[in-house]
Amino acid sequence: MISIALLLLASPFSTIAEAPQSSGVWQSQGYGYVLELRDGQPTLYHQAGDLCIKDPRGGDPEEQFRVYQEVTPERANFAGEAGGTRYIFDRLPALPAACAKGNPLTPQQKYDFVIGNLRAWYPLEARGVDLDKAVNGIGPIVNDTDLWTALTRVYGVLDDTHSEVHADERTFTTGEADTLERIGDVESQKAWLRSYRDGVLNDILLGQGHQVGNKRVFWGVNDDIGYINIMTMGAFDGEAEDYDTGALDTILDEAMSAFQGKRAVIVDLGNNRGGYDRVAQVIAPRFADQQRLAYTRGPAGSPQTEPQSVYAVPSQRPRFLGPVYVLTSDITVSAGETGVLLLKALPNVVQVGTTTRGALSDQITKPLGDGWDVTMSAEIYRDPSGFVPEGKGIAPDVVLDLYGPQGHAAAVLGLMERIRVGDPSLKRR
Numbered sequence: 242m243i244s245i246a247l248l249l250l251a252s253p254f255s256t257i258a259e260a261p262q263s264s265g266v267w268q269s270q271g272y273g274y275v276l277e278l279r280d281g282q283p284t285l286y287h288q289a290g291d292l293c294i295k296d297p298r299g300g301d302p303e304e305q306f307r308v309y310q311e312v313t314p315e316r317a318n319f320a321g322e323a324g325g326t327r328y329i330f331d332r333l334p335a336l337p338a339a340c341a342k343g344n345p346l347t348p349q350q351k352y353d354f355v356i357g358n359l360r361a362w363y364p365l366e367a368r369g370v371d372l373d374k375a376v377n378g379i380g381p382i383v384n385d386t387d388l389w390t391a392l393t394r395v396y397g398v399l400d401d402t403h404s405e406v407h408a409d410e411r412t413f414t415t416g417e418a419d420t421l422e423r424i425g426d427v428e429s430q431k432a433w434l435r436s437y438r439d440g441v442l443n444d445i446l447l448g449q450g451h452q453v454g455n456k457r458v459f460w461g462v463n464d465d466i467g468y469i470n471i472m473t474m475g476a477f478d479g480e481a482e483d484y485d486t487g488a489l490d491t492i493l494d495e496a497m498s499a500f501q502g503k504r505a506v507i508v509d510l511g512n513n514r515g516g517y518d519r520v521a522q523v524i525a526p527r528f529a530d531q532q533r534l535a536y537t538r539g540p541a542g543s544p545q546t547e548p549q550s551v552y553a554v555p556s557q558r559p560r561f562l563g564p565v566y567v568l569t570s571d572i573t574v575s576a577g578e579t580g581v582l583l584l585k586a587l588p589n590v591v592q593v594g595t596t597t598r599g600a601l602s603d604q605i606t607k608p609l610g611d612g613w614d615v616t617m618s619a620e621i622y623r624d625p626s627g628f629v630p631e632g633k634g635i636a637p638d639v640v641l642d643l644y645g646p647q648g649h650a651a652a653v654l655g656l657m658e659r660i661r662v663g664d665p666s667l668k669r670r
Contacts, residue, residue: 271540
């Protein structure tokens with residue numbers, strides 16, 4: 242494990258263009274990345290055993306590894322921004338021979354490359370996946386048809402919303418929420434969302450609520466209880482980057498000001514489809530009284546790597562420090578779940594609903610060439626008690642089916658009444 246003392250002594254972050262000492266070849270701890278930096282320009286490779294492929298995205302890796310922090314001359318942290326997801330790299334003397342070859346992979350090699358990445362970097366144990374069983378009986382991969390059949394079979398066993406197979410115009414996905422599968426196809430889900438919206442605005446918020454943030458946030462008050470529903474972790478401003486938090490900060494300023502003096506606030510993440518952790522990290526600070534550890538994150542394929550700690554830190558902007566109830570369901574996924582972990586770090590927050598999806602890891606992409614790629618989970622998140630929710634989900638303190646026969650709006654209104662009468666069962670486990 243990397244010494245915490247070494248990490249504390251690390252230099253400040255600077256851009257790779259401003260850090261000539263970052264030049265050279267670097268290999269990540271976990272993830273399977275090999276990063277070559279020449280004159281501040283990154284070239285990213287993906288390695289699994291004796292197979293390696295150059296990332297075809299051109300300059301895009303600069304966004305993921307834009308800043309550099311020296312730990313020692315032979316070890317460094319790279320990130321998209323200071324305070325963002327940290328990737329620890331060790332210096333190599335030269336580009337690995339497998340990466341230097343630059344030869345395209347055959348269909349069999351593409352399959353072997355994917356399986357090699359899953360064995361090395363995927364959270365197999367956390368998600369309860371027997372990869373040997375999944376690949377058993379898969380014969381030689383001669384052509385693209387064989388490759389598609391084999392990869393979709395293996396990925397079907399993963400049943401992970403962050404793990405997909407892409408081939409030209411085709412996409413194979415799994416890991417859908419049971420609730421959404423019960424609702425039905427795309428058109429059925431669109432109709433359900435329209436009804437959901439009407440229930441929030443007309444029933445929960447009594448026709449006096451706000452739908453803002455590129456139609457991704459609802460908020461308002463119902464008598465003495467504040468309510469805010471955040472449906473994604475990003476894309477709140479059509480004129481800004483999806484991960485920009487400016488619009489959400491403005492919305493939270495207005496909502497927190499309106500919630501002052503209320504009996505309680507409900508933060509509804511029960512229909513949150515995920516997005517960016519950096520967006521999730523601006524919500525809990527609006528309810529925090531002091532800094533508290535929310536979770537740690539680290540590469541699944543490198544358990545010896547010191548994990549990165551993430552805290553809920555009190556915001557300097559308007560806050561609400563009274564009772565908070567965060568709503569969840571199996572739809573709550575990815576950055577929605579990290580938002581739950583951040584909120585649950587606070588003693589004034591109670592989780593109400595059903596267990597979240599259990600897919601918290603960032604989604605990383607592994608290119609295969611010729612228009613093919615796969616995505617996969619590659620991280621382990623732990624709450625302060627050491628619990629790993631990947632593949633299991635975050636269980637509520639108080640069980641409430643938000644999407645049962647009574648419907649979402651009725652479930653929320655029922656919870657509001659329980660809050661008002663001081664229901665003693667509404668407490669943390």
